[in-house]
Amino acid sequence: MSVLLFIVGILVMVVAIAVSIGLHEVGHLLPAKLFKVRVPQYMIGFGKTIWSFRRGETEYGFKAIPLGGYISMIGMYPPAKAKKGEEATDADGAPVLRQSSTGMFQQMADEARHAAAEQLQPGDGNRVFYKLPVYKRVIIMLGGPLMNLLIGTVMIGILLVGFGVPEQTNKVSEVYQCVVPLSQQPTRDTAANGGCLPGDPQAPAYAAGLRPGDLITSFGGVAIGQTQWLELITLIRDAAGKPTPVTFVRDGVEKTATITPLATERPALDINGQPLTNPDGSLQTVKVGFIGMGSESATIRQPLTAVPAAVGDQLKSVAGVVIDLPARVVAVARAAFSSEPRDPNGPISVVGVGRIAGEISATNQISVTDKVASLIGLIGGLNIALFVFNLIPLLPLDGGHVIGALWEGLRRTVARTFKRKDPGPVDIAKALPLTYVVASLMLVMGAILIYADIVKPVKLFG
Incomplete structure (x- = not known):
């Protein structure tokens, strides 16, 4: 029976994570469609598509590796600046890409632009992401994290007001x-x-x-x-x-x-x-x-007015972990490969979250009501963590896109103030080398946390 309850707890958390990711992407999707950006895909997961359907111009579906999600918007990367005498756009306003024979990093940027350009269709010239005003791009990119903040706040509110602490x-x-x-x-x-x-x-x-x-x-x-x-x-x-x-x-x-x-x-x-x-x-x-x-x-049970302070405390706690994340992951790795005890307040992976949910469901040390409350609190904490993590100002995270848009707005404001030539959109494709480094580090840290959560998991009940 305890094994069955353990599995039930894991399944509850798997569904909660999938829903949280799905709603995160909805937070991007709705403002993107509101601002007329064409969105070819809305996907939960990565890798090979295992099921999908099309509604309008967007394909919705699930992919084989359920470790995230994304929406693809056309025109995420602006075209390379044209040389003197070249046209930057065609008659329809779509970007015209030029070939570059410079170094490896420039080639990476050009390949990304070409891949993005292949999604363009006739009539897309004014529906590309990079042509949106800065504030609209910021709204789109903050929509996902804000959705997680909303979910986390609602879950914490249910916990405090409905169950109590x-x-x-x-x-x-x-x-x-x-x-x-x-x-x-x-x-x-x-x-x-x-x-x-x-x-x-x-x-x-x-x-x-x-x-x-x-x-x-x-x-x-x-x-x-x-x-x-x-x-x-x-x-x-x-x-x-x-x-x-x-x-x-x-x-x-x-x-x-x-x-x-x-x-x-x-x-x-x-x-x-x-x-x-x-x-x-x-x-x-x-x-x-x-x-x-x-x-x-x-x-x-707490009054509704206690919810903002509780959410603020969680935000501070998670931000403290994220700011010191590399050092904390090193500490987790040290504990995983030695006899050192693991910090119960340190970072954990989705595997660790699932194990904790299973442990909560299977234990006989707390009541069913307390189990439900604990799982709700866990879901709330997970979404607060997703909110904070996605605001890290590095690509490929949402915070990186927000910083890029704000930098572009600052450059253009300075140019207008001093009556200089418009510098044009910020080419985030040039940041792809750093993006790949960040993504690789995230994968390495994720693998370390998953390994630690398997061999030396954080346990709540001894």
């Missing part, structure tokens, strides 16, 4: 009987008397009468809301050695007690309540107030 609450989950020094905690046997030894000071929460299930409503006169556990911890840490009133509810009855937080060595926390570590990996510690209790976690 785990949060620490003001409900007590456990109360420690004593205070154990941080340095001794790893060696204490918690099964014997709660890990307490004679001479250990009694934990303030236990001494004050707090027990699991109690709902703390105020501390030191400050009201504590359902999800304000971190605020409560901050108040406790700041009240070391001070007798402080605490109000809590037990079995529907409100009770009051006085607690004196014990000044003890505890882990230093960041703004999110996570322990801080030193460069050598050891915990940073500080002397703060401690009362000895834990918080119960609950899934809390």
Whole structure:
């Protein structure tokens, strides 16, 4: 049964990736057609076509390698500038390509222009991509990534508003009987008397009468809301050695007690309540107030207004990974070919995403509702990653085309300002050598991540 559920999870993610890619290309297709650019093909995948149909002037279909997708627009590359006395376009306005006998890179550019020119048909002279105003080309190229951003936002919204997210609450989950020094905690046997030894000071929460299930409503006169556990911890840490009133509810009855937080060595926390570590990996510690209790976690639905901030946090997180992507891929490769542990927050391939989806579906450690929520969150995160990745300002990615169009607009604006001759369209075909280098590096990095996701995958459940 678990194997079947694992496969179901993978299939769900395969469909989600295909739909995300398909809608990404729709984001390019719709504005391209709106701006009258002829689009001969809309394809999901690469390689040999396995199924397609034609509607109007566009062929829609699937190809054998489902690792992406594309739409082909005529006139992506402008013709080479004509020599003096030569015509750059024919009577219909279509580009006339001239032969070049220069170096290898120029030949690559010419071959790309000729391949693009072979798609031209009579009447296409004013329907080529490169003749569009700059803003229209930017809209077309940003349409795909923005579609992924929209999908990611919707998925994150469904997760937060419809399902909720785990949060620490003001409900007590456990109360420690004593205070154990941080340095001794790893060696204490918690099964014997709660890990307490004679001479250990009694934990303030236990001494004050707090027990699991109690709902703390105020501390030191400050009201504590359902999800304000971190605020409560901050108040406790700041009240070391001070007798402080605490109000809590037990079995529907409100009770009051006085607690004196014990000044003890505890882990230093960041703004999110996570322990801080030193460069050598050891915990940073500080002397703060401690009362000895834990918080119960609950899934809390969020308001719609929380969605933009959550999307922003994901964008920052993914952007941080992308900016440092080469170094992170090297770290993944090192882990894959050695005994080093793999960073669970590092980059993964589509294979890794599929494995995580399968693991979520097959585990018996979470409920069905939590499984669905996790898969929705995974799909949302995937689309946020596609949005950020496609904005990298390098060809063949969408961001490279956007930068090319903006550079052209800047050149023409400067020329008009200083009353110079129009420099014409930016010839992105000249960037093909760099494009091939970038594409090759992407393939290499993709292969490394796929290999690592097979031999040393990131696991969520042990």
